[in-house]
Amino acid sequence: MPRPAAVPDVSIALDGGTLQDASRTDAMGAGPGDGGPRADDAGSDAAGPPEACDGLDDDGDGDVDEGCTCEPGATQPCFLGAPALAGVGACVRGAQECVSGFEFGAWCACTGAGAPTDERCDNAADDDCDGVTDEGCAPTSCGSGDLPVPEVCRNGADEDCDDRIDEDCETGRVVGRAVPYGAGRIVVWGDEHVTFDSYGDAVRPFWSRMLAWLACSDCATPGTRVRTDRPLPAAVVGDAAAAGLTVEAGFGGRFDASTDVLVLVGATSVDPTALADWVWAGGGLMVMSVGFGDRLECDGVNTPLFELPLRFDCTDPNPWGPVSDLYPHPTTTGLSPDNTPFVNGRWVVEDMDTGSTVLAVVR
Secondary structure: OOOOOOOOOOOOOOOOOOEOOOOOOOOOOOOOOOOOOOHHHHOOOOOOOOOOOOOEOOOOOOOOOOOOEEOOOOEEEEEOOOHHHOOOOOOOOEEEEEEEOOOOEEEOOOEOOOOOOOOOOOOOOOOOOOOOOOOOOOOOOOOOOOOOOOOOOOOOOOOOOOOOOOOOOOOOEEEEEEEEEOOEEEEEEOOOHHHOHHHHHHHHHHHHHHHHHHOOOOOOOOOOEEEEOOOOOHHHHHHHHHOOOEEEEOOOOOOOOOOOEEEEEOOOOOOHHHHHHHHHOOOEEEEEOOOOOOHHHHHHHHHHHOOOEEEEOOOOOOOEOOOOEEOOOOOOOOOOHHHOOOOEOOOEEEOOOOOOEEEEEEO
């Protein structure tokens, strides 16, 4: 199918616009968790297999790689619970850091790992980590015979079959949207504070989910190369590397077919047509607004989005955070406003009937 023509942005002076659509499925992990079955929970005194120093709880005692040596300052992906569940559905891997011990380094507790829960029918996720999504659930797709029905808010589904998700459900102004575009994916986020080192580990879950979705980590051939025009926090880069992604900062407005994910902050010199063609062919794009800025600066941030269906609203005053609500999507599953620092930036709007998913709102 050919890429749709650009839709003029009547709310923005000469430069605005928008672009979007994409069709790659994804199954990002669910929320943070540090649980998993412990050997002592079953009341058994039988010892499990010894630790293999592989980032897993091999002996089932609730700790990962205890007794294993490591280089202080190093990080590794980890998982608490049955090793066979690691990386399946909601059972995403967490991370742990090596700290100085008496003679050798030792691994700290594993944080951020997912855990199996009962399967839910409202989030299109593999909650129980069995490799199957929404098993036992009633049909929820248009044309199944059970739909359309009135739209249900904040569940990430299109019950009324109008190709729009959770429309008219927002309880605040939208500061983040996501949408598939051809074979690619787009996220427009209203503030750049998620890139700041000062927020420490709080932003790591946000970025692990965001980069995985943009890189289509659940696809047959997921992306691996991420290019950004601003350095991401070192811990975020480390998490990406553990997930098989390389992050390269300072691309200077240039990208090519070898780039799988592009992260832009503020105004850039990227050609809008080339960018739209790249996303349509399978690229993952994230664009963030800077904080305070005048109308001219906002129009500049919108320039790369001219032929895409999402953009920033340059007519209203800057919104002040924090994020008040997050909506269901693979990039937000399990997150809280603490993981998505939003100080001030821009509202995010879509073309009519684009069908984008609301990620976050500010009341």
